[in-house]
Amino acid sequence: MTLHLREVALRAGERVLFHELSLSVAPGLIVTVMGPSGAGKSSLLAFACGTLPAGLHATGSVAIDTEELTALPPHRRRLGILFQDDLLFPHMSVGDNLLFGLHASVRGRSARRAAVAAALAEAELSGFAARDPATLSGGQRARVALTRVLLSRPRALLLDEPFGRLDAALRDRFRRLVFDAAIARGLPVLLVTHDRADADAAGGPVLELA
Numbered sequence: 586m587t588l589h590l591r592e593v594a595l596r597a598g599e600r601v602l603f604h605e606l607s608l609s610v611a612p613g614l615i616v617t618v619m620g621p622s623g624a625g626k627s628s629l630l631a632f633a634c635g636t637l638p639a640g641l642h643a644t645g646s647v648a649i650d651t652e653e654l655t656a657l658p659p660h661r662r663r664l665g666i667l668f669q670d671d672l673l674f675p676h677m678s679v680g681d682n683l684l685f686g687l688h689a690s691v692r693g694r695s696a697r698r699a700a701v702a703a704a705l706a707e708a709e710l711s712g713f714a715a716r717d718p719a720t721l722s723g724g725q726r727a728r729v730a731l732t733r734v735l736l737s738r739p740r741a742l743l744l745d746e747p748f749g750r751l752d753a754a755l756r757d758r759f760r761r762l763v764f765d766a767a768i769a770r771g772l773p774v775l776l777v778t779h780d781r782a783d784a785d786a787a788g789g790p791v792l793e794l795a
Contacts, residue, residue, distance in 0.1 A: 586649050587611050588664075588741040588773040593632060593645030595625045602628065603794055606645070610741065610773035615764060615787035617776045620794030626777040630743045633775070634666055635659040649740050665739030665772075667747035667763070671730035673718040679705075679729055680714030686733035700736065708732045724755040731763055735770070742767050744776040748783060760786050 594604040602625035610616045632643045646655045654662045683701045708728045748756045767774045784791050
């Protein structure tokens with residue numbers, strides 16, 4: 586599947602952040618969006634997800650292949666997003682966090698538990714289902730957040746500076762894990778970052794916002 590953003594314009598009040606931005610992200614391709622704070626990078630992802638906050642106004646369209654998504658509510662777009670914060674539910678165990686994200690097509694308690702166990706094993710977190718998220722390291726929490734997104738079977742992956750809070754060693758490892766997982770699943774990826782090393786590791790086209 587290919588993610589398309591067509592003639593997207595964004596403004597905050599009377600201030601134009603950008604206009605007539607168009608791009609297509611093919612399966613397994615990582616397109617990086619860079620630019621200074623306030624240029625509209627994260628807002629571009631929010632527009633794609635359908636979660637643009639009040640005070641911002643956008644025009645243009647977002648589609649997956651030929652399916653127009655612009656008028657759909659966020660939950661029907663099936664676009665996965667990772668943020669700088671992992672946003673794990675603190676009142677749920679690791680396993681329950683993953684069950685919350687698991688795609689509805691996996692039915693039956695035993696099948697759903699098995700899917701979570703397999704996903705934890707893939708993330709090198711076997712046996713972590715009963716753990717409290719508060720007991721995890723930053724790198725472990727990041728892997729759980731990625732696993733939860735992937736279990737929802739997204740059609741594209743949006744990355745809003747998800748590596749920013751990790752130290753250098755963890756950053757490199759988690760970045761590779763995210764990129765490899767997306768490529769293996771043939772997901773188009775749109776990465777927002779201020780770090781040139783992220784763009785270099787992604788290896789795809791780079792779009793600079795003024």
